[in-house]
Amino acid sequence: MANLTINGKTLTLDVEPDTPLLWAIRENAGLTGTKYGCGIAQCGACTVHIDGVAMRSCGISVSEAEGKKITTIEGLASGDTLHKVQDAWIAQDVPQCGYCQSGMIMAVAALLNEKPKPTDADIDEAITNICRCGTFQQVREAIHTIASA
Amino acid sequence: MNKHISPRLNRRAFVIGTAAVGAGLAIGLDIPFGGPAVVRAADGSPEIGAWVVVRPDDTVVIRIARSEMGQGSLTGLAQLVAEELECDWTKVTTEYPTPGQSVARKRVWGDFSTGGSRGIRSSQDYVRKGGATARVMLIQAAADAWKVPASECTAANSVITHAPSGRTTTYGKVAEAAAKLTPPADVKLKDPKDWKLIGKGVKRLDTVDKTTGAMIYGVDVKLPGMLNAAIKDCPVFGGKLKSFDEAKIAGMKGVKKVVKVGDTAVAVVADTWWHAKTALEALPIVWDEGDNAKVSSESIAKWLAEGLADAQPAYVGNKNGDAKAAIAGAAKKVEAIYSYPYQNHATMEPMNATALYTADKCEVWCGTQNGEAAFAAVLEASGLPAEKCDVHKVMLGGGFGRRGQTDYVRQAVMIAKQMPGTPVKLLWSREEDMAHGRYHPITQCKMTGAFDANNNLIALHYRLSGQSILFSLRPEALQNGMDPVAFQGVAQSGDAAFGYSVPNLLVEHAMRNPHVPPGFWRGVNVNHNAIYMECFMDELAQAAGQDPLEFRRKLMGNHPKHLAVLNAVAEKIGWNTPAPQGVYRGIAQVMGYGSYVAGAAEISVTDGSKIKVHRIVASTDPGYVVNPAQVERQVAGSFVYGLSALFYGGCTVKDGKIEQSNFDTYNSMRINEMPKVETVMVPSGGFWGGVGEPTIGVAAPAVLNAYFAATGKRVRSVPLRDQNITFA
Known part of the structure; x- marks a missing residue:
């Protein structure tokens, strides 16, 4: 189990701590806007913001992301107002x-x-x-x- | 900042399967007394002919049979229909009919295949007629209601007007009545000079969801109770799966089943894909690699090199005069050998498909460039008849030819068939995608040019040796064994015709088919043929002591369209004026996919090996331009694909397997390497050419010719990575 704060919501997810954040976002949190391209932090398709910094979520484990503010493409807009x-x-x-x-x-x-x-x-x-x-x-x-x- | 704009793309077409498995477009047929049947869309709105649905609120839904994969033809095709329909463009939305529905209706939407830059050029006529047919029916319905002749009514912007009486109505109001009319047998299309929407760079219809994360690609499909599969196919093409030790991963988290997929692959099915992939990596697998495990890049190169010798058999693709005799008696001759490697498509979204199999139904959700081919694959793999199968197309995360193949669809069905009632999403890892491409075919080319005593080119012998795509994918399309597609860009005539007149010409292909499976690839045979021919043209110009542009022009008198695009880039780049200090130019032209294209590059080179591409000018004559904004993007994008191929592309073979496994070993251009691309459109009208691919052909030769101008060195093989030449 892990607690991840994604797009302002803290979610308790049934996921192992060594799972790449990308897959926790896509499969456990169900947010599919963040894409899988390479899995080795080369292509950038999985880029999210961790505490405001752009990072490749395939190269970060769930345990490293716990306690941090994660923003995905779905959370970039402010309500109905696009970024x-x-x-x-x-x-x-x-x-x-x-x-x-x-x-x-x-x-x-x-x-x-x-x-x-x-x-x-x-x-x-x-x-x-x-x-x-x-x-x-x-x-x-x-x-x-x-x-x- | 804007409010969320409601997506213009009809979301139902994309989430159809996620919301309601099996829901189709047409939910019913009204059989009115004495009239034809009315076909209704899922929301009850009537079809006005197969291509158009009109809702009561005047929204027009245009059916698109071809696939959108980034090239913009979803928007372009909608423009073609809307032009003739005379509808309000701001109320246009689109949807994909399914191949199953099309087959059930006698292929009413025609060919679904989206490749060879054919999306627009080969369906433009009947989709425009689809729009015109609907317009005629809508006008007739209004005229009937007003009891006036239809000839007194006009339509514009979804409003029908009867000028003599001043009455107006809208498409939405007469749609029900229009749907009951018999469609006209023939309709007249507009003269191109009267086009209002065709030729306009309107915004794409599918952008909003691509900026918010809402767009559904195959990888994003979700179905109730769905499981996820990861797969490994024998890394040696042609090899087989011998055994696997399932017990070793039995206790791993989330694992539901380990299944054999055909004779060659094994898949792990789990609750999440991450669990499936993790377990698959831990699964002991034994392969029967077979004889192909002895093949390497070196052995392939040696075999192809043997094919360059005249004594070996070859198919003749283009010929006039007697090139061999003219070369034998020539005052001077020039010879060079070039080569081009295997290349992976490397779509950003790896191959994937989701399948649900039950005893009496099989459905697949996937990105595909050919809905009907995917449908046929579902029938074959499921063993079920057409009326019990369907394919729901979703957005493609890139295609470039790869998703014209159906191997991944077949695999998904074979897995789902072993788990009836459970939807399974099969996703390839990037590594699997690199190992099991359908690669750009491998070739070598020996060219010999001969001059008379006055430096006139009197003969050219162009001898290809290497792989045929049709031999592997569509052997029925071979012509007495010859692959006509191998001659793209150097063919005698057709949509990829040679643009030079040489008195003695011989273009031939010694077909040699290694075990690595080839496939259509963005630009495919045009890419290497244009490198070979256009770089060798520069070599010939140099041998003749002439300017590369002038040398070409002299051979192009009988090819005015080829010449016009070449002249257009020469003028725009300023060929006749000196380049900036330290900057060198190269130029190239080719015809492919029905369009004439040319490119010119300005580059600088440091340390003899670091290339900065400052500027690209590219011109295209595709006959007609449907959406100039999208054409510009396709041309710029094709230089990214073409220059990525030149600098980084190249899949090598060791022990029968592809050696490159991910973007760290198979790189692709980034923004810092991107030159400024200036597009010159010179549509001359009277024909319809393709746009997505042709300009790739000139990307590499323009840069290679500029590299020679800068360094005096000829580069005759791709990729530059292997010769330690890089982007600066």
Whole structure:
């Protein structure tokens, strides 16, 4: 059993402490917006915020995440109000297949929280998620649009 | 900040199975007195022809048979229908009919296959007619109610107007009456000059749920009482499962069952996938690897290299004059050998499917590029007849050709069949996905060019040796043994025709099929043929002492469409003006999937091996552009796929198995490596070409030719990773 605080709610989940957080989120908490891509913290599809920091949830165990504030893509909006990154993604039609975009959006939201006006070099350094459809050009444009708003 | 926008994509189509197993689109037939049957959607709204449902509130539901996998054709196809329907675009939503429903209705929605950049180009005619048919019926219904001739009525934005009397009504109000009319036998489509919605970069219909985590992919399907399965197939292709020791994992948490899947694989079924995967990794398995375990990349390369020799048999794909004789008597000749490796599709979402089997029904929920092929796989694996099977399509986390195959669907059914009544979701690990791809075929190519004394190219011999996709996947499509698809981009005619005139030409393919299973892949044969041909064109230009662009232009007089896109990129990149200090250019063109494309790259190279791609200009002539915003994204995205393949792609074989296992050994481009891609659309009209794939072909040769301009070095094999050439 583990107590995880996800999107503001503390859940008691029947899950072993060494289970990767990704699978506790997807299978035990039932929040499927966070995606499995590689399981080895390479692709970033499973990115969530842990105490506000973007992290790859496949590489963190449940026991490491206990007691911390976990935010998934489902918890990024404030009630009915979408986060500015989600707004920008819709305005610029960023997603293609969309599978990597939950992780991409979480990574970008954390970057903008830290650096509201990131340079291209900041983006290059912080956003290391894989997108096989190739949405990078729209991702970069959308980040700059948010930053200049 | 915005309020949540209600999803424009009809969620029912995607969660259909999660809400109500077996619910279909059409729930009933009204048989009115003396008229045709009215088919109703699940909410009771009537169909106006098979492609359109109109609800009382004027919402228009457009049926989409092809699959959305990121390429945007769900939106493009809806635009095509809506253009002719004259409906209010802001009230358009879409849904997927199931293949089972389509088969039951004599394939009323046509082909479901979504590959070869065909989604729009091969269904544009009948889906536009579907929209036009519904418009005619809706107008007729209004005219009947007003007792006026239909010819006096017009429709726009879902409103029907009878100008002489000033009366108006809406589609929603006349839908019931329209549905009872006999559809017109033939309808006239608009002249392209009158298009209002086609050609407009309207927003995609499926974006909102992709930003909130709400979109349901195959991996996200949930059914009541569902279990999860992890699978391992024999890592040597063609090998078999010998035995496994189930007792060793019997006590592991959550494990429900260990099942044999066909002759080659074993799966663990558990409460959660994490439990299933953990137990599978602990399961002792013995494989019968067979003779293929002796095969390696080296042995394959050697076998393919032998096929380059003239003495070996080969299929001729394109020919004029006598290339061999002309080469023998030439003043000068140039020769080079290139090669291209196996590549995995590496869709972001690994293969998966959910199956529910009972004695009299089998249903599958999955992302597939070919609903009907998945349906056929369900029939075969379940042993049940068509009326007892169906496939519910969900969003694909990438396809790129991989999800045109049905191996994972078949496996899911074989597992579920061993647990009747329990829905089972089969998900491959990334490692399984890397080990059991349907790989970009492996080839080598020897090219010989010959010049006369005045440096005119008089002959070209293009000899491929390597794998055929059709041989493995669709042997019935071979033509007397020859695989016509192998000649994509260098074919005599058709939708991937060669763009140069050479007086003596011989293009041939020595077919050699190693045991590694090939598959269609984004761009597939165009990718390597364009590298071979376009890099060799540069070598020929160099040998002739001519500018690569001018050299090509001289050979393209009879190929105006190929030339037009080449000229478009040359102009946009400023070929005739000097590049910035330290920056070098390369150029390439090809035709594939019915479209003419060209690309030009600007790169800089440090230490001879670190490449920075500063800028890409790409042009495309797909005949017509349905949604320019989506075309632009497909072109930019195709450079990510094409340059990832060039720099990082490459699956090697050792002991009969693929060596790469995950993104750490099979990398993909990141945002810091992404060049700025400028797209030039030059649609010339009169034909319909594809968009998702063709521009991949020019990505690698444009960069490789620029690399030569920068360093004087020719790179003749992919990936660059293996030659210690990297992104800067």
